[in-house]
Amino acid sequence: MHPDSPEESSAPRPTGTRRAVDPRRLRADDLRYLLAVSRTGRLVTAADALGVDHTTVSRRIAALEKTVGVRLVERGTDGWTLTDIGRAVSEDARAIEEALNRVVDRAAGQDSPSLHGTVRVSAPDGFGTVFATPALVRVRRRHPRLQVELITATRQLALHPSGFDLALVIGVPSSSGLVTEHLTDYTLGLYASDDYLALHGRPRTVAELREHSLIFYIESLLQVGDLGIERHLPGMSPAFSSTNVFAQLEATCQGAGIGVLPAFLAQRAPLRRLLADEIDIRLPITVAVRREAVTHPAVGVVRAALRHEAAERAAELTPE
Incomplete structure (x- = not known):
């Protein structure tokens, strides 16, 4: 038997009339x-x-x-x-x-029961590392018996979501199995290193970008429509691509090209913002909770911690 295949069950498919269960x-x-x-x-x-x-x-x-x-x-x-x-x-x-x-x-003599169990959170690589992780660490400090798991991947949620209790996603997912709320917006812009600009010059217009190497996601593997480069920079394609935003950041710092990067990551690196007035991409981050997990106290605590983190650090997400 394959390790991830369940045993055949004699349980019938649900029908209009079901037998009573003792x-x-x-x-x-x-x-x-x-x-x-x-x-x-x-x-x-x-x-x-x-x-x-x-x-x-x-x-x-x-x-x-x-x-x-x-x-x-x-x-x-x-x-x-x-x-x-x-x-x-x-x-x-x-x-x-x-x-x-x-x-x-x-x-055990505890008058105020602590939170138990496991909460699994899914989030994009960058936002999950920089914003979700500090929030989850604080939750763990307050509730040491709670297990918190963070899965980082920039992907869309399946129509029938599983494998997480709460997900942070770019855009707005559509699924009847999810309860969603807007968490925050974040900005992406064009960034380059001083070495790259010294060697290749600084583009002064969007049209001049065609003469430069762009760094972004691998379009054919990108599962988030809101991030598609054609949507924001029509007719352009990356010269260096990666499924990982931290690889994109490093490539930009190494002078491989002009990165289309989240401001909250780029501002931590020695990079220059380019064409800020012309290219200022704003995308939403949505909190999506599996419907059956909404009432779970631990999920509620994590949800509140993420809201607090995003509100306290809003200036990093959408800098002026």
Whole structure:
């Protein structure tokens, strides 16, 4: 069996009429396995988080599906995702998990139960490193029993999102499984090193940019439409491209060309802003929370910390 393939389950597909389930047949512990797959989107990763092997995860979810008589997970384009019923069950399961953690705290003599569990955050490379990381570190200091995971990638969210509790995305995602809110805007501009300008000269107009090497994302691999260079600099294409914004920043510092970079990164480097009046790209950062995770206290704390970070450092994101 492939390590990320669940066992075949005898659970039927949901239909209009479902048989009644005896609550006494449900094993609350099986719900932990469903929660782990909900958070990670992969059986192997869920198994690592639970300290078991992937076959155990597969077997326990299959047993849970058989008990409730419906499919709870299904194969997606990027791992495993929960069905609509699975998401509803997962939301209820999270409440059970939180109640168990409170029992542990009470038994340990803690009058004010601390936050437990795992919150997985997905964010673009640059924003995730420079803004999300400090916010998450502060959350961990206040709640040391909370596990926080940060995945950095500049990508669009799947139609049926999985593998995260909260995501920071460029633009505005559209998915019925997400609750979204605008977090902040950020600015991208043109930047170059002194060495590059000394060797190649400084472009005085947008038309003169065609005589220079641009640095940006690999267009064919870029999954975020709002970042497409054709949208902001029609007819131009990068001479040096990377899927990683930090590689773009380094290439710009090394004099490989003119970088189309976030201001919050470029201003930390010895770079010159070019054509600021003509090229001032502003894009939104959206917070997207999986619908079943919205009421989770830890997700709420992380969400608030990200709002605070963005508000406190707004001048870095959209400098005058």
